[in-house]
Amino acid sequence: DSGVTQTPKHLITATGQRVTLRCSPRSGDLSVYWYQQSLDQGLQFLIQYYNGEERAKGNILERFSAQQFPDLHSELNLSSLELGDSALYFCASSVDTSGYGYTFGSGTRLTVV
Amino acid sequence: EDKVVQSPLSLVVHEGDTVTLNCSYEVTNFRSLLWYKQEKKAPTFLFMLTSSGIEKKSGRLSSILDKKELFSILNITATQTGDSAVYLCAVPNAGGTSYGKLTFGQGTILTVHP
Numbered sequence: 001d002s003g004v005t006q007t008p009k010h011l012i013t014a015t016g017q018r019v020t021l022r023c024s025p026r027s028g029d030l031s032v033y034w035y036q037q038s039l040d041q042g043l044q045f046l047i048q049y050y051n052g053e054e055r056a057k058g059n060i061l062e063r064f065s066a067q068q069f070p071d072l073h074s075e076l077n078l079s080s081l082e083l084g085d086s087a088l089y090f091c092a093s094s095v096d097t098s099g100y101g102y103t104f105g106s107g108t109r110l111t112v113v
Numbered sequence: 114e115d116k117v118v119q120s121p122l123s124l125v126v127h128e129g130d131t132v133t134l135n136c137s138y139e140v141t142n143f144r145s146l147l148w149y150k151q152e153k154k155a156p157t158f159l160f161m162l163t164s165s166g167i168e169k170k171s172g173r174l175s176s177i178l179d180k181k182e183l184f185s186i187l188n189i190t191a192t193q194t195g196d197s198a199v200y201l202c203a204v205p206n207a208g209g210t211s212y213g214k215l216t217f218g219q220g221t222i223l224t225v226h227p
Binding site for chain 1: 145147154155156157158161201203205206213214215216217218219220
């Protein structure tokens, strides 16, 4: 157990729907990162939060949004889902924003049908 | 934009073979290069390299960085079936507003047959 908890582990939903992925960072970590891993794109950075504030955005679609709550857990919201959004979504946490000491969660596998 | 390229994309070997995985990078403000192993789920950390020419070693795995030529290699000796995984190379962004973000290579899929 890495200490980073992601729920749910698997999600199957229909096109056009909206889902929420949840991440609880490792105890003491203030920074949360979201990544998408698909077969053709590899691991792609989506968004980063630090202590409740958005710090950086990557190739995140406008249909996707995220937030980090006061208790430091984070949620990634995906709406108007398309078949191409099917992927593994990973959350990672670290104690600061330096990029060192990353710990990844076990991921949420999203299948859009 | 930072770029990381890994080769080969896939590799099939037999137990006992030695493999070399390659990672080249183009980044601004280089600080470090990271290697991860990904089996069925989350990537797990293997090595962090910051200095050129200094080998990091852990059991049968070793890695070295060449900052002049902008590449790193990961060697696995006496491979075992348990080494079958995707090996990922990544560099952290070292400046601007994306500090801490990792840019990953496409990964090398290693398959070790008994």
